[in-house]
Amino acid sequence: MTPADPAPSPSPPAPKGPVKSAQQVEVDESKVWSLWFTRREFLTLAAWGAFLAGLAGTLLSALRFFIPRVTYDPPSVFKVGKPEDFSPGVVDERWKKKYRIWVVRDAPEAGSGIYAIFARCTHLGCTPNWLEGLNKFKCPCHGSGFRRGGVNFEGPAPRPLERCRVALADDGQIVVDVNTRFKNPKDWKRPDAYLKV
Numbered sequence: 001m002t003p004a005d006p007a008p009s010p011s012p013p014a015p016k017g018p019v020k021s022a023q024q025v026e027v028d029e030s031k032v033w034s035l036w037f038t039r040r041e042f043l044t045l046a047a048w049g050a051f052l053a054g055l056a057g058t059l060l061s062a063l064r065f066f067i068p069r070v071t072y073d074p075p076s077v078f079k080v081g082k083p084e085d086f087s088p089g090v091v092d093e094r095w096k097k098k099y100r101i102w103v104v105r106d107a108p109e110a111g112s113g114i115y116a117i118f119a120r121c122t123h124l125g126c127t128p129n130w131l132e133g134l135n136k137f138k139c140p141c142h143g144s145g146f147r148r149g150g151v152n153f154e155g156p157a158p159r160p161l162e163r164c165r166v167a168l169a170d171d172g173q174i175v176v177d178v179n180t181r182f183k184n185p186k187d188w189k190r191p192d193a194y195l196k197v
């Protein structure tokens with residue numbers, strides 16, 4: 001070094017502790033948000049969001065009110081025909097698919113009455129089948145068997161098939177009400193469970 005050379009400037013002091021890279025520099029979230037929205041704008045947006053959500057809910061409710069839900073369930077009270085439409089001693093299956101009942105007319109020696117059996121197994125609710133050749137109802141699910149009148153005699157079903165309320169309408173047709181059912185065989189000879197014809 002000659003006397004004309006300037007003295008080297010002192011280098012800055014080395015930072016104490018570990019040096020952070022660019023990615024490691026902590027980011028202040030509130031400052032980032034403030035780059036996009038002011039606090040006032042953010043609150044305004046939130047208020048609009050809540051208002052629009054409420055409006056959509058109200059519109060949906062109104063739509064539901066004006067467009068009633070349509071169900072295609074069969075009615076629970078219906079007519080099945082006149083007594084003479086049912087042959088004595090026959091388990092009639094015409095209404096099983098639509099209304100889940102059998103209409104049974106006793107043979108003359110058994111009283112000639114007409115009753116409706118609800119086609120739902122009393123074990124777990126499957127629909128049994130009428131087996132004319134074996135003179136019984138048989139459940140396909142777990143094998144319960146029921147006699148012609150509906151009394152259980154085999155398999156896990158704990159009680160007989162239920163009978164539905166029956167009545168004669170003014171026009172002479174039989175009216176069946178599947179929502180009124182008789183579980184106890186003691187009730188099966190009631191006038192509203194057994195139509196004498």
Ligand code: FES
Nearest residue numbers: 121123124139142
């Ligand atoms: S549901 Fe009929 S036997 Fe189980």
